[in-house]
Amino acid sequence: MINVNVGLFGHIDHGKTELARQLTEIISTSALDKPKESQKRGITIDLGFSSFILDNYRITLVDAPGHSELIRTAVGAGNIIDVALLVVDAKEGPKTQTGEHLLVLDLLNIPTIVVINKIDIASGEEIKRTETFMRQILNSTTNLKDSKIVKISAKAGKNIDILKKELKNLLDSINIKRDIDSYLKMPIDHAFKIKGVGTVVAGTIHKGKVKVGDTLRVLPINHEVKVKSIQCFKEDVDEAYAGDRVGISLMNIEPESLFRGCILTDENTKLKVIDKFVAKVKILNLFKYNLTPKMKVHINVGLLTVPATIIPYKIEKINDKDEPIVLNEIVGGDSCYCIFKLDKKIVVEEGDKVLIMRLDLPPNTLRICGFGEVVSFEDVEVKKLVVKEGKIVKKKDKIYIEGLAKSKFSGEKLIGEKVYVPEKKIWGVIKGTFGTKGYLIAEFDGNVEGGERVILKRVRKWG
Secondary structure, X not given: OEEEEEEEEEOOOOOHHHHHHHHOOEEOOOHHHOOHHHHHHOOOOXXXXXXXXXXXXXXXXXXXXXXXXXXXXXXXXXXXXXEEEXXXXXXXXXXXXXXXXXHHHHHOOOOEEEEEEOOOOOOHHHHHHHHHHHHHHHHOOOOOOOOOEEEOEOOOXXXXXHHHHHHHHXXXXXXXXXXXXXXXXEEEEEEEEEOOOEEEEEEEOOEOEEEOOOEEEEEOOOEEEEEEEEEEOOEEEOEEEOOOEEEEEEEOOOHHXXXXXXXXXXXXXXXXXXXXXXXXXEEOOOOOOOEOXXXXXXXXXXXXXXXXXXXXXXXXXXXXXXXXXXXXXXXXXXXXXXXXXXXXXXXXXXXXXXXXXXXXXOOOXXXXXXXXXXXXXXOOOOEEEEEEEEEEEEEOOEEXXXXXXXXXXXXXXXXXXXXXXXXXXXXXXXXXXXXXXXEEEEEEOOOOOOOOEXXXXXXXXXX
């Protein structure tokens, strides 16, 4: 039996939970809107987990909230699934959160089936319009152009067998690799107490394995625990592996100490508890706003979304030296490095995927700014680039530069700096000053003429 994790995404009230109800054979954590708050508000407010068997696959369904306020939870779900079902109301068609969820799935490169739901209450014209619209949206994606579209009614149970067949075909077509030989990494999404059992944590194992009796550590609280028992959908097991959805009974800890963002790991871990890291990022072409240094954003890493201050920069070669130069703004389509200074410590490792969001924007606009990957935890001292332009002056037997300095005193500070004649790609070095008006004498590695532009680039401390 192969364990796989299937996410349910889509706009609020488009029928994700009703579909989960049709598919589910075993109910688990917060599934089918069991939490009292979900029932009170009539919407999914947390990740729900349930399970069913499909041929040789044990499917764990991860039901993600569709409400705009809960985008960070939905984004978190994208980090623990193998494939996704994106549910769209046949009558209403795609809405804002349909687009946001599809964008997350595309950025994380998660194979997806689009499920057009509620065909029992929609006209043939409405169904066709929604299907055409969704195909157009899929064609605009990077990774999901070939996604299948299946039309169903979850409430009436219509075409559920067709959906299962397409899901199996999709699972058969992808190569699901599990990193079992690595250190243990299991993000905790729920923690609670069971009478007679004690503290139980639930989660999906990202990598490694765990067995009864293991001594483990919970990050970021750095608390040592021992594994008392393990269950995989109500079945007791001695050992569990990457890809498994498990409940683990832990000794030496209370559930009140745990929160979403805690990760269960072992002594060989490479996970770091940090409040600052560097990521290589790409800003989405669709994002219509800008990001500026020291702006507040939200970043998602794994199951956690936290506020952060962003400092974008690029590596630029200045005078033969690679310098981290701050960018005054970044906009749609830009690629760069970013320092993220977090409001709280989180658990991260190199290679983790990062989503950048502007949750201060209205929910009816695109709030996902861009995506990237954690590349470093080193301190980077970004600098600002000061560019000055002067020109070559030729008078009788003298060649000098004017416009780069206002006085002899300021000119003397530039001695030894490199300058560049862009039209001829000629470099020079400032050797001294001439007169009292800031004229500079330079030696060039080629012939220069009067009137030609000279560029001086210098780096200064920023921030």
